[in-house]
Amino acid sequence: MGRGVRVEGMLFVPQRFLCLGIRTQLLKTVSSLRSFRFSALATMASKHKNAKRIEGLDSNVWVEFTKVAADPSIVNLGQGLPDISPPSYVKEELAKAAAVDRLNQYTRGFGHPALVKVLSQVYEKICGRKIDPYTDILVTVGGYGSLFSAMQALIEEGDEVIIIEPFYDCYEPMVKMAGAKPVFIPLRDKKAGNSASSADWVLDPTELASKFNSKTKAIILNTPHNPIGKVYTKEELQLIADLCIKHDSLCISDEVYEWLVYTGNKHIKIATLPGMWERTVTIGSAGKTYSVTGWKLGWSIGPQHLIKHLQVVQQNTLYTCSTPLQEALAQAFLIDFKRMDDPDCYFYSLSRELEGKRNRMAQLLQEVGLKPVIPDGGYFMIVDVSALDVDLSDMVEDRPYDYKFVTWMIKSKKLSAIPLTAFCGLETKEQFEKYIRFCFIKQDSTLDAAEMILKKWSKQTA
Amino acid sequence: MMAQLTGNCNEMEAKMSRPVQAQRLEGLDKNVWVEFVKLAATYPTVNLGQGFPDFSPPDFVKEAFVKAVSGENAMLHQYTRVFGHPALVTILARFFGKLLGQDIDPLTNVMVTVGAYEALFCCFQALVDSGDEVIIIEPYFDCYEPMVKMAGGTPVFIPLRPKTPAPGKLMSSGDWQLDPAELASKFTRRTKAIVLNSPNNPLGKVFSKKEMEIIADLCVKHDVLCFSDEVYEWLVYDGKKHIRIASLPGMWDRTITIGSAGKTFSATGWKVGWMFGPDHLVKHLRTVHQNCVYHCPTAAQEAVAQGFQREFEHYGKPESYFVQLPQELQQKRDRLVQSLLAVGMKPIIPEGTYFLIADLSDFKAEVPNLPDCEEPYDSRFIKWMIKNKGLAAIPVSAFYSTAQKRNFDHLIRFCFVKEEATLKAAEDILQQWKLKKTGP
Numbered sequence: 050m051g052r053g054v055r056v057e058g059m060l061f062v063p064q065r066f067l068c069l070g071i072r073t074q075l076l077k078t079v080s081s082l083r084s085f086r087f088s089a090l091a092t093m094a095s096k097h098k099n100a101k102r103i104e105g106l107d108s109n110v111w112v113e114f115t116k117v118a119a120d121p122s123i124v125n126l127g128q129g130l131p132d133i134s135p136p137s138y139v140k141e142e143l144a145k146a147a148a149v150d151r152l153n154q155y156t157r158g159f160g161h162p163a164l165v166k167v168l169s170q171v172y173e174k175i176c177g178r179k180i181d182p183y184t185d186i187l188v189t190v191g192g193y194g195s196l197f198s199a200m201q202a203l204i205e206e207g208d209e210v211i212i213i214e215p216f217y218d219c220y221e222p223m224v225k226m227a228g229a230k231p232v233f234i235p236l237r238d239k240k241a242g243n244s245a246s247s248a249d250w251v252l253d254p255t256e257l258a259s260k261f262n263s264k265t266k267a268i269i270l271n272t273p274h275n276p277i278g279k280v281y282t283k284e285e286l287q288l289i290a291d292l293c294i295k296h297d298s299l300c301i302s303d304e305v306y307e308w309l310v311y312t313g314n315k316h317i318k319i320a321t322l323p324g325m326w327e328r329t330v331t332i333g334s335a336g337k338t339y340s341v342t343g344w345k346l347g348w349s350i351g352p353q354h355l356i357k358h359l360q361v362v363q364q365n366t367l368y369t370c371s372t373p374l375q376e377a378l379a380q381a382f383l384i385d386f387k388r389m390d391d392p393d394c395y396f397y398s399l400s401r402e403l404e405g406k407r408n409r410m411a412q413l414l415q416e417v418g419l420k421p422v423i424p425d426g427g428y429f430m431i432v433d434v435s436a437l438d439v440d441l442s443d444m445v446e447d448r449p450y451d452y453k454f455v456t457w458m459i460k461s462k463k464l465s466a467i468p469l470t471a472f473c474g475l476e477t478k479e480q481f482e483k484y485i486r487f488c489f490i491k492q493d494s495t496l497d498a499a500e501m502i503l504k505k506w507s508k509q510t511a
Numbered sequence: 512m513m514a515q516l517t518g519n520c521n522e523m524e525a526k527m528s529r530p531v532q533a534q535r536l537e538g539l540d541k542n543v544w545v546e547f548v549k550l551a552a553t554y555p556t557v558n559l560g561q562g563f564p565d566f567s568p569p570d571f572v573k574e575a576f577v578k579a580v581s582g583e584n585a586m587l588h589q590y591t592r593v594f595g596h597p598a599l600v601t602i603l604a605r606f607f608g609k610l611l612g613q614d615i616d617p618l619t620n621v622m623v624t625v626g627a628y629e630a631l632f633c634c635f636q637a638l639v640d641s642g643d644e645v646i647i648i649e650p651y652f653d654c655y656e657p658m659v660k661m662a663g664g665t666p667v668f669i670p671l672r673p674k675t676p677a678p679g680k681l682m683s684s685g686d687w688q689l690d691p692a693e694l695a696s697k698f699t700r701r702t703k704a705i706v707l708n709s710p711n712n713p714l715g716k717v718f719s720k721k722e723m724e725i726i727a728d729l730c731v732k733h734d735v736l737c738f739s740d741e742v743y744e745w746l747v748y749d750g751k752k753h754i755r756i757a758s759l760p761g762m763w764d765r766t767i768t769i770g771s772a773g774k775t776f777s778a779t780g781w782k783v784g785w786m787f788g789p790d791h792l793v794k795h796l797r798t799v800h801q802n803c804v805y806h807c808p809t810a811a812q813e814a815v816a817q818g819f820q821r822e823f824e825h826y827g828k829p830e831s832y833f834v835q836l837p838q839e840l841q842q843k844r845d846r847l848v849q850s851l852l853a854v855g856m857k858p859i860i861p862e863g864t865y866f867l868i869a870d871l872s873d874f875k876a877e878v879p880n881l882p883d884c885e886e887p888y889d890s891r892f893i894k895w896m897i898k899n900k901g902l903a904a905i906p907v908s909a910f911y912s913t914a915q916k917r918n919f920d921h922l923i924r925f926c927f928v929k930e931e932a933t934l935k936a937a938e939d940i941l942q943q944w945k946l947k948k949t950g951p
Binding site: 099106115130141143148152154155157190191201205299342343361362368370373 | 632
């Protein structure tokens with residue numbers, strides 16, 4: 050029986066056996082084999098089925114839109130992909146590390162010693178508290194890996210996790226994969242559709258308080274915020290902190306854009322608020338810090354009693370991160386740590402560079418008659434495109450307006466962006482479907498090309 | 512008011528007394544590597560413990576990496592394709608497609624992961640559910656068990672059983688075999704998958720075609736998946752052949768084959784791994800991957816792609832790294848075997864991998880009495896050896912299930928993918944040890 054399935058319905062019947070009686074018997078055999086095969090295939094289908102934890106988590110906006118935008122004739126302002134060069138010393142350190150024999154072999158699982166030491170120095174200075182490099186830090190595969198480790202370590206079935214909309218899209222599937230229930234709360238435009246700044250987008254305190262209950266295991270905070278670029282003020286953070294303390298909830302604070310804050314704004318770490326260090330995991334990213342998204346290194350920083358569980362996840366998922374990359378990152382951090390009080394420090398110089406690009410991007414969009422939401426931080430900008438009143442009625446598929454708009458814009462204008470509803474739960478799609486997100490961490494030639502497209506576009510609509 | 516306050520206090524206490532960590536981590540906190548890597552780093556040791564080369568990756572691969580990071584293409588420092596850098600998945604599909612005689616599509620049949628470790632993690636997370644059984648052959652690379660558990664599955668163990676070698680012959684990893692009837696008895700309605708590791712870490716066993724056919728037949732019969740960890744695929748000795756179970760009849764559709772750049776190109780610190788298999792299974796691993804790490808680092812993938820391209824062109828030729836490395840390692844293996852024999856430790860000759868297990872049963876009589884406690888003998892022995900002899904190895908009981916640890920606690924694993932100076936230093940330590948034992 051074991052090899053029957055592999056016969057696959059092919060029976061070689063020598064001619065001499067084709068007399069009636071035997072033929073009937075053969076036909077019976079063939080059909081019973083076939084029915085066996087069908088039932089085996091059905092069983093096969095169920096045995097080869099995915100585990101429940103990933104049910105419904107297969108679609109992903111990036112996989113879809115990065116494929117589309119990979120066409121080099123398209124000006125890509127979609128995915129958060131810098132096309133500016135990382136600083137040369139960063140690249141040099143990696144080349145240097147790769148030349149050292151032992152740096153091509155395994156390093157410490159929870160983080161290369163040189164890297165965790167300098168991270169503790171940098172963040173001790175910022176947080177004003179002692180951070181143990183071995184117990185309070187975990188190096189992960191990007192900020193993404195930290196989010197995953199935190200969720201797998203601390204979240205499970207029966208838990209609720211508050212997610213502020215719009216949200217970096219992976220939060221929802223990660224919460225679900227951990228078996229927990231995402232509870233959404235939207236940022237609301239206090240200018241009611243007329244916002245000009247990311248600061249206009251705020252949480253309603255009463256609404257926020259209503260989302261917390263005894264099941265709330267954690268809230269995910271993202272500041273500076275992707276996609277809107279909001280930089281939460283101290284008062285806003287205090288509001289969240291008070292609720293976390295009151296309900297004994299954790300805070301997973303995604304601060305990957307921490308260095309990218311523009312004039313008049315200050316990045317505040319919620320972990321530095323009273324009562325918050327012991328309940329917060331703060332996430333950072335080399336990719337965003339040094340414009341090296343392809344290095345995929347990130348880190349989680351927090352109290353030992355939380356980080357130790359993330360370390361357990363690490364030792365059971367990928368064990369360790371790349372050695373040469375961690376060594377290079379450590380050296381780069383050492384260079385900038387030494388000049389942290391100096392405006393030349395890359396953390397600040399990048400921010401200044403991006404502020405210029407932000408202003409340029411905003412101007413380009415304004416010239417087309419659009420009203421972009423100027424971000425206080427990060428390298429994304431959202432804009433309401435409904436004013437352009439583009440006729441998309443011939444696009445029949447059942448998708449939100451912004452998806453259809455972006456698809457149309459890629460095809461007809463050769464310019465890509467990301468639809469904002471990719472960053473919302475089902476209930477709020479209507480609220481956000483007029484918006485699309487542009488990424489402006491792009492070199493001048495890319496922004497020049499975008500400018501040409503937008504100028505031409507505005508001439509057409511004039 | 513007091514009653515109200517008391518009520519609130521109780522609620523808060525109850526909340527705080529609830530463990531903060533998720534239940535899926537239950538029992539997963541211990542890890543042999545975390546423990547022994549730390550020890551080897553704390554004491555001055557000749558380190559034949561953790562499995563990594565102490566020599567350089569081959570020049571052509573190092574150069575490819577340096578070129579990728581310092582070349583004109585700055586985009587190699589940015590995100591690449593989520594499921595694998597195009598250049599890498601393309602060459603992997605071509606390379607392994609040829610070896611398996613199978614059409615492998617780079618976009619749907621191949622995925623790049625953060626080391627083979629992440630590929631294994633994706634297998635269990637994607638395809639193992641609560642209530643599923645997963646068969647694990649002992650001794651096993653230690654992560655399989657906690658990964659099955661973290662996915663809510665139940666590990667079902669079956670040991671390789673040592674047969675007495677022919678008189679006058681040293682024991683070989685080939686003498687350790689599965690009992691076919693015992694193996695068949697492990698397959699139940701709930702069996703979702705079997706994990707196969709050939710060449711096997713820590714034993715070095717290279718499963719023969721016949722042994723694989725027994726496993727394959729059972730997989731097909733019971734419609735079970737096979738997660739085939741083949742990271743040491745190039746490291747086979749004495750003219751043995753590495754068989755890829757996915758190439759056996761009926762197996763392509765149910766097998767995920769896992770490989771590692773770290774082992775293939777002696778660059779364990781790069782953490783580039785891959786898997787290939789049928790799309791209907793790989794798609795679920797893609798879902799896990801995109802929700803877990805998402806992208807893998809770009810530059811190292813580019814370098815590994817260059818490495819494979821070069822090996823594709825030199826396949827089977829004397830200058831192929833896949834030919835040279837096993838030749839070199841076979842010599843190192845033989846040298847270590849002699850060193851161990853000279854000292855009274857009984858080596859089990861590995862047919863593959865860069866690990867070698869030594870039996871301490873006779874030797875341990877010579878070692879000072881170690882305090883008896885819960886910890887297995889081999890673990891205590893090695894800790895003593897690290898501190899007193901400056902030589903590190905790994906306890907084989909770490910590769911056994913709790914039920915079996917006590918039965919296999921007189922074996923230690925040495926790693927011999929080390930440069931000559933290291934192996935010589937180890938040899939000297941062993942010689943000194945022997946002299947001290949048999950002294951005047």
